[in-house]
Amino acid sequence: MRTTRSRAVSGDSDDDDAPQTFMFQGKAYESYQEMVNAKRQRNQDVLASSGLLGAKAAIDDAVLEQKAAKAASRGLKRSKAPREPLPRRKSSRLQGVAASGIYVESELAAGKVVVAGGLYTPNDSEEESKFFNDRINDGSDLTVSEAVELCGSKWSKEGTVEAAEQFMKQSLSDITKTFSSTSSRKGSPDSVRSVPGKSITSKTLQSNLNALSLESDTCVAKVTPERIYSVACHPNPNHIIACAGDKRGHVGIWNVDQYGAEAKQEDESSSDGVHLFKPFNGAVSSMTWNQSGTSLLAASYDGSVRSFDVEKQAFKEVFATYSDDDVYKDKLGYNLHGGYRSWLQSLELDHRFGSECFFLSTSEGSVMHVDLRSKRKVTFDQTLSERKINSMSLHPNGYTMATAGLSTVVQLWDIRSMSDSKSKKPKPLAWQNVGKSINSAFFSPSGKRLLTTTMMDHLDILEDAHLASGLIKTPKTRIKHDNRTGRWLSTFMARWHPASFSGEEIFVSGSMKKPRTIEVFGGNGSLLREIRGIALTAVASRCCFHPSAEKLIVIGGNSSGRLTIAR
DNA sequence: CTGGTTATTAAGGCG
């Protein structure tokens, strides 16, 4: 066990034997701290004399004039007095008591890491820690009621479980069925990219964008308890089923316009159409519906991938990383766990095969391809980077893949050279040096453009990156964009609308602008719309479009678990 | 170059 060092608060701890002075502007200071203070004073003076402070204050006032509204109270509500207090175990960790000052407490034998005050489980079984990597269970299916109960009493009240079951079993099933029967041919691989923008044309696109509104408090709801890491939207064009995954492994599903019997049912029990589940024990890094809307696929930092199958009414573990312990011999992810620093950072459907195949990227720089068709297997597992890979994207051509992450390089690969894990270390076809970490890189629906969100404070649009070879120079289209979200917000990842509108492609991004704003850009980099309104009171870090609605709908998720719907 | 620190950031919750 390692405690935090409180060393060198003022930089003068250990080296008393070597008296030292610190020079600044020709003056000697006794301690480093004094020197720093002098430096700060100088900076203050310079600022004051420049008149910038006055100007800044004026700007601040102007911004504050529009007084920040309170966060909306729709959606989840914490129940102050738990109805049935869960039997607590002895461990203070499990009671959520912070071991102050201790961050990473220890690395346990099984490769688990305990973050103080962090990975507590409301599950009151004595056996919680036996599950590999502190997961929610041993990998068996999770029923709807179990997934709700795992959220703990804090977020439930009378009838929460029933409301969730009712919603999942009836409303969601109906929504899924009416959609998948009217939607195209069954059996053929459903390509997300083939969704046409039906009623919106390039002519009506701008007016559609202008119509997006955030002026009603009904367009915000708290959907998860914690900060949102991922958002997804069900593809039925006639409904808005907005989903969010949070830092602790919760998945919130919001039926934005409740209808029929359900609405009546829910008057009493539920929170404005919001239902909360906890299929994971770590951040939900990516979530996506398959195109037919029959399953919601999600990956978590806890190393597991689960799919909520609407028909089977269960969160099934379809893949998870496991150690090389013989116990896990028959698991799909046997021997794929890379230690306590390893987690699943992103999931991307392999659009060639519907939702039956997907790519995963890890914090350790590898990309896996998982194939769930008849013979379930991990097609390949390749280390493509020394550092975490934040995103990967498969070009519509079905073989060019873009990866991006902490390595500060966008790389393009031919996945045909990775057909199995034994193939030798692949080489990138092309790459772009960004210089700082890259939050995401996504191909546009046509594949013509590659959109990157970078810590260099740019949104870059590369043209025909899939045809490039070698070093890619500075892109033609570069949007200056403040991406400094800091530590407490999820990073921005600008995302395309999966359809194009008579050739026009658009994408959405969160923004640090005040008043808070969601931005929509055109494929040529032009800012088409800044969506603001009383409902948007916090930065929407992770955004997406409704994939198929007749009108444009934008969904944004923020750091307090709220979803905002612009429509 | 590696490892180990710390600054920075926004927003809700609570006193």
Place this chain on the structure above:
DNA sequence: CGCCTTCCATAACCAG
């Protein structure tokens, strides 16, 4: 209203 917590992001820095 003002302080406190957040704590699996990232960059920048420094010491060895």
